[in-house]
Amino acid sequence: MPATAATRRRAQPEAPAPDGARDPEQLRALHAALEDWFGAEARDLPWREHDRTPWGVLVSEVMLQQTPVVRVLPVWREWMARWPRPADLAAEPAGEAVRAWGRLGYPRRALRLHAAATVIAAEHDGELPDTEEGLLALPGVGTYTAAAVAAFAFGRRATVVDTNIRRVHARLVGGEALPAPSLTAAELRRAAILLPADRERSVVWNAAVMELGALVCTARSPRCAECPVAGACAWRAAGEPPPTYTPRGQAWHGTDRQVRGAVMAVLRAAEQPVTRELLDREMVGSAGSEPSAPGSTHHFAEAGGPLRDAITRLHALGTGPDQLERALAGLLADGLAVEAEGHLRLP
DNA sequence: AAAACGTGGCC
């Protein structure tokens, strides 16, 4: 049956299907455009250098979970210099990883990286697993990180889906301002459809889409004028409709999380274990008052700038006894702190 | 499966 004008229109709709099923020609053009753009505009990040190691890629991916690149860079360099191989990290106490984590946030990531290094050293002869499945079994490695390391460290064809990629797909293909609040099965299917069949191209595509989301197709005020695929963007074609929901932020002030963070800052800064009694006496219910001067107790005798600052910050929270108790219990349960003989310290 | 989990910069 000869194709009529009507059937041709149905076969080639103006807007791409939201599941990403564009025709092969469109897809190929998309792949080529982003490949070129990435080649010209990609940032020079150390974990993309030729001398990178799979371990370095894993460390970068974990550090980058919910943490901006600029903050990760110096810490990643420090880690690589100090612990160039998983076994190097595994040879040290977990607390060293937590301390070297600095202020990246979510310090249990440091704990899990140390645990992963221990597994790699003990069960994998010091080498990272080179499959998604093997990587996924490591502590702190979820679906995103497993796919990312498989692709970027081992050159595998993996469906990488992070927050940047989700946003780019939502706009470019889905015609929506933002992806759903949480990852859906439909998004995974769409990402799989969009992934180039060619292995090497798939690696570049993953990196390119992620980079586009980070540099151009940003959450707030996207730079569409600089976008290499703006002409193919379903969101623009639809007139850039606003988000259909408003993301709700995380509570912070007055939360246990805030107290945990302040306690961890003290433990990181402290050269010696900190007495539990000190936390209770100096930091509970004393908002508005002054913390004891460094040197007023033997615990503070050697309090330098960083420790003093951390203590001052915790003091300023005016944490109540119940909340301090809860926060400490949480830290101990998570293994981020250890209590022995009335003292608290990093593990 | 919703909720917990740090931190700092930006508009």
Add this chain to the structure above:
DNA sequence: TGGCCAAGTTT
């Protein structure tokens, strides 16, 4: 100024 946001994982 305060809410939003950043290469998520775990329970």
